[in-house]
Amino acid sequence: MTDMPGRRPPPIPDKTPTFRERLDNLRHLGRLVAQIWRTSRWLTSATVVLRLIAALQPVAVLYAAKLIVDEVVRLTGIAAPGPDFIDWWNSGLLTPVLWLLVLEFSLVFANDIIARATGLVDSILSELHSNQVSIELMAHAARLDLMHFESAEYQDRLERARRQAAGRNALLSQMFGQAQDIITVLTLAGGLFFYAPWLILLLPLSFIPSIWGETRFNTLAYMLSRWRTPERREIEYIRHIGASAETAKEVKLFGLGDYLIDRFRTLARQIFLENRRISILRASWGAVFAGIASLAYYAAYGYIVWRTITGEFTLGDLAFLSGSFLRLNGLFQRILLGFTQIAGQSLYLDDLFSFFEIEPTVLAPASPRPFPAPIRQEIAFENVGFRYPETESWVVRNLSFTLAAGETLALVGENGAGKTTIAKLLTRLYDPSEGRITIDGIDLKEMDPRDIHAHVGVIFQDFIRYSFTARDNIGVGRIEAREDQERIDLAAEQSLADSVIAKLPKGYDQQLGRLFKQGRDLSGGEWQKVAIARAYMRDAELIILDEPTAALDAKAEAEVFARFKNLAHGKSAVIISHRFSTVRMADRILVLDNGAILEAGTHEELLERAGRYAELFEMQAAGYR
Incomplete structure (x- = not known):
C-alpha cells in the first residue's frame, strides 16, 4: 500500500497543464462527438434538432412580451368602449392582445415540451454512450499486454479511464447545451445591438472574472483528482477487503476491522479536506464575481430605464431590452463558464482517451505462421533471458532447454526461481528480452498470440x-x-x-x-x-498447470494426476509444483535456481545425484514421517 496521504504534498502549481496543453486537450472533444455519433445517429440528430428549436424560443417569447406591453399601453391611451369586459370584447379592441397572449402561451408551452423531450433523448443517449465507452474500454484492455496489468502506473491509468467511462456523460448535455446557448445569444444580441449597441460592451465586465475563477478551480480540481489516484485505488481496495466474502474470515480472526476503518478514514479524510478547501475557495470567489456581474447588469438596466423615461424607448422596448440583457448576461456567463468547464472536462477526457492510445507490444506479425498442431518435434528455449519492464534484474538468463512432443516436463524451484515466468513466456504473454522460444523450429514471435492461446491450456495457481x-x-x-x-x-x-x-x-x-x-x-x-x-x-496441444493441486488433499491429488497422465498422452505438458508426489510423475524434471537450470533428469536420476533436488525432496518427505 502507499504511504498515508498526509505525507504527500498537494499538487505542485508548476505541474498544472499549460494553456497550450489545455488547447491540445480540446481535440478529445472531437473524439467524444465521434463516439456519441457511433452510439446512435438517430438520437444524436434528434437532440441537435430539438436544441436548435429551443435556442430560438427565448427571443421569440421576449419579443411577444414586448408586443403585449406595447399593445396594453396603446389600449390604455384610448377611450374605453364601455365599462365592462363584454364592451371591450364586442369592440374588437382586445383581439390583437388576445392573439399575442395565445402566441406567448404557445411558445412557453412548446418550450416545456421540447425541454422534456430533450431531457428524455439526452438521458437515453447518455446511458447508451456510457455502455458504448465501457465496451470499448474492455475491448481495448483485452488487447493490452499482461505487463500493463502488472504495472502500478498502468493500473492508475486504467482506474482513471474507468472512472471517466462512467463519469463524463454530463458532458454530452453540456456540449449540446453550449451550442444551443450560442444560437440564443446571437439572436438576443442582434436585438440588443439594434436598440443600444454600446450595452454589449458592459457584458465582458460581468463574465470575465467568473471565467478566470472557473478555469483556475477546474484545473485545481483535476490536478487533485489525478494526484490522488493511488490513494483512491487504495480506498477502493480497503473498501473491498473490509466487506467481502473472500476476506471476511481473516478480517475477523486477525481483528483487522478497526485497522481497516482507521486507514480508510485517514485516506478519505485527507482527500475530503483538500476537496473542501477547493469548494470553499470556489464558492467565495464565485460570490465576488456574481456581485460584479450584478453591478454590470443594473448599470445597463438603469440606462435602459432612463431612455424609457425620456421617451426614446417604449415600455415594450424596456421589457424586451432589460429581459434581453439579463438573459444575455446569464447566457454569456454560462457559455464562457461552460467553455472553461468543457476545457476542464477535456482534461479528464485525456485520462480516458490517453488510455485508448496505449498500444500492446506483444503483436502478431504481418503474416503470422500457424501454430504447429500437433506438435511433432519439440518446444525449445534458446538462450532465453527476460526481465520485467522498468526493472534491472533478470528473472531468467541464458536459459536453454527442450520439451519434446508428448513429454511431460516438471519445473521445480523455490519461489522467485522463474517457474511462472517460463509459463508466461511459453504462452507469449510476454516476449523474451533476449534469445528465442520455438515450436517445431518456428519462433513464437512469428505466430499470432491469439493462435498460440487457442492451442494452449493453462491453469495458473491464482485462477479466477x-x-x-x-x-x-x-x-x-x-x-x-x-x-x-x-x-x-x-x-x-x-x-x-x-x-x-x-x-x-x-x-x-x-x-x-x-x-x-x-x-x-x-x-x-x-x-x-x-x-x-x-x-x-x-x-490443447500444450498443457501448462501452475501449482494445479495446491488445494487438493493427497488422495484427490493422486486421482487427478493419474487421470492427467492418461489424458496427456501424446500431448506436451508443463507442470509447476512444490509437491514432489506430483513432480515425480513427470517424464523429466528441471530444477531452477535464480532463473537458471541447476539440475535436470528424472525423479530417480536426480535422487541418485544427491543434489539440490534430493535435498528438497528429503526436506518435504521428512514432514510426513
Whole structure:
C-alpha cells in the first residue's frame, strides 16, 4: 500500500497543464462527438434538432412580451368602449392582445415540451454512450499486454479511464447545451445591438472574472483528482477487503476491522479536506464575481430605464431590452463558464482517451505462421533471458532447454526461481528480452498470440473463481464451445469436477460463489477441479498447470494426476509444483535456481545425484514421517 496521504504534498502549481496543453486537450472533444455519433445517429440528430428549436424560443417569447406591453399601453391611451369586459370584447379592441397572449402561451408551452423531450433523448443517449465507452474500454484492455496489468502506473491509468467511462456523460448535455446557448445569444444580441449597441460592451465586465475563477478551480480540481489516484485505488481496495466474502474470515480472526476503518478514514479524510478547501475557495470567489456581474447588469438596466423615461424607448422596448440583457448576461456567463468547464472536462477526457492510445507490444506479425498442431518435434528455449519492464534484474538468463512432443516436463524451484515466468513466456504473454522460444523450429514471435492461446491450456495457481454458473465456469476454457454440453461433461469428468457438480442443487445451472443471490460457494479443492476442467476443455496441444493441486488433499491429488497422465498422452505438458508426489510423475524434471537450470533428469536420476533436488525432496518427505 502507499504511504498515508498526509505525507504527500498537494499538487505542485508548476505541474498544472499549460494553456497550450489545455488547447491540445480540446481535440478529445472531437473524439467524444465521434463516439456519441457511433452510439446512435438517430438520437444524436434528434437532440441537435430539438436544441436548435429551443435556442430560438427565448427571443421569440421576449419579443411577444414586448408586443403585449406595447399593445396594453396603446389600449390604455384610448377611450374605453364601455365599462365592462363584454364592451371591450364586442369592440374588437382586445383581439390583437388576445392573439399575442395565445402566441406567448404557445411558445412557453412548446418550450416545456421540447425541454422534456430533450431531457428524455439526452438521458437515453447518455446511458447508451456510457455502455458504448465501457465496451470499448474492455475491448481495448483485452488487447493490452499482461505487463500493463502488472504495472502500478498502468493500473492508475486504467482506474482513471474507468472512472471517466462512467463519469463524463454530463458532458454530452453540456456540449449540446453550449451550442444551443450560442444560437440564443446571437439572436438576443442582434436585438440588443439594434436598440443600444454600446450595452454589449458592459457584458465582458460581468463574465470575465467568473471565467478566470472557473478555469483556475477546474484545473485545481483535476490536478487533485489525478494526484490522488493511488490513494483512491487504495480506498477502493480497503473498501473491498473490509466487506467481502473472500476476506471476511481473516478480517475477523486477525481483528483487522478497526485497522481497516482507521486507514480508510485517514485516506478519505485527507482527500475530503483538500476537496473542501477547493469548494470553499470556489464558492467565495464565485460570490465576488456574481456581485460584479450584478453591478454590470443594473448599470445597463438603469440606462435602459432612463431612455424609457425620456421617451426614446417604449415600455415594450424596456421589457424586451432589460429581459434581453439579463438573459444575455446569464447566457454569456454560462457559455464562457461552460467553455472553461468543457476545457476542464477535456482534461479528464485525456485520462480516458490517453488510455485508448496505449498500444500492446506483444503483436502478431504481418503474416503470422500457424501454430504447429500437433506438435511433432519439440518446444525449445534458446538462450532465453527476460526481465520485467522498468526493472534491472533478470528473472531468467541464458536459459536453454527442450520439451519434446508428448513429454511431460516438471519445473521445480523455490519461489522467485522463474517457474511462472517460463509459463508466461511459453504462452507469449510476454516476449523474451533476449534469445528465442520455438515450436517445431518456428519462433513464437512469428505466430499470432491469439493462435498460440487457442492451442494452449493453462491453469495458473491464482485462477479466477468466476461468479458464473458451473457450466460457464468450465465453458470459459473454450468460450466458443460453451454451449457444447457434451464437451463440458467430458472436461468435468477428466478433472474429477463432475462429482463436485453432481452435489450442487442445480447441477451445471448452479450459480457459484457468494457474490450473487442463491450462489453456492465451493471449497478450495473443488474450485481447483473446476479450474482444471477449463484446461481440459481446450483439448490443447500444450498443457501448462501452475501449482494445479495446491488445494487438493493427497488422495484427490493422486486421482487427478493419474487421470492427467492418461489424458496427456501424446500431448506436451508443463507442470509447476512444490509437491514432489506430483513432480515425480513427470517424464523429466528441471530444477531452477535464480532463473537458471541447476539440475535436470528424472525423479530417480536426480535422487541418485544427491543434489539440490534430493535435498528438497528429503526436506518435504521428512514432514510426513
